[in-house]
Amino acid sequence: MGLAWDYAGPQEIYAEMQQGMDSLDNIDWARLSEENSVTYPCLTPGGEGEDVVFGDGFPRASGRARFVPTWPTPPDETLDDDYPTVLTTGRQLEHWHTGSMTRRAYVLDSLEPAAVATLNPVELERLGIAAGEALSITTRRGQITLATRADPLTPAGMVFVPFCYAEAAANLLTNPALDPVGKIPEFKYAACRLARAESASASLDT
Structure with missing residues (x-):
């Protein structure tokens, strides 16, 4: 620079x-x-x-x-028939950031040793998938396969994926579009489609 x-x-x-x-x-x-x-x-x-x-x-x-009022702007990538579900990524309690430290801690890594896709039970039922079974998550940028976890607090129509697992790199799926003011990538909202997968072991394909 x-x-x-x-x-x-x-x-x-x-x-x-x-x-x-x-x-x-x-x-x-x-x-x-x-x-x-x-x-x-x-x-x-x-x-x-x-x-x-x-x-x-x-x-x-x-x-x-x-204090200045503000209004949310629409997401850069909207849902459609091909990608009808919202993908959001974030932290876990045990792996609060990238996992560079917490995944070296035996206790924390034992509690959450692998990435999972968290969905509302209603979504799992709609997909015909039981908690623990494999789910394929696809966006316009790539695909990963994860085991599922049911959570009634996750909104229907959304799947949550933690971003701290290199072997299930959620940010390969997210939208790199930047906020026009803060210049922050839109990692919290991306259009995706979900489908039953053959294997529950984490895999990725870009």
Whole structure:
């Protein structure tokens, strides 16, 4: 990118962050290294830090927050006869992010050792699939096969797939379209079709 990112270590990165982040005021690197973590905002050097970020007001002339109403925009990819079901991806309690740490933890990986496709029991009945049987999930970008799990809290018409399993890479299925403002990929909504599969072992095909 042409930037001078030739830092000698994290201390220099932190010093640069302090130039543009008021939340780091009064929290120097030496203290952070010694205490490992410091609550912000910290109003004085050596202070304990505040429990509330904006306890006395918001950083505006009035001191009051400004709320702006907004309306959801339609998804980039809509459902149709070929792809009539919503695919959404996300985290699990046991594997809260990519699994790079949690899947190395024996207890956590024992609780959730493999990816599953979670559906409402109504959806499983519609598909003629029992919980635990294999399901093929196909989008315009690829296909994966997972064992199923019934969950009445999952909305009908939707399938949930965790994204932390490399052997069942859910993000190969998701839509890379970006939010026009936040530039966040549309990983939470993609059109898919579901069908009974022969094997419940995780597999993928792009």
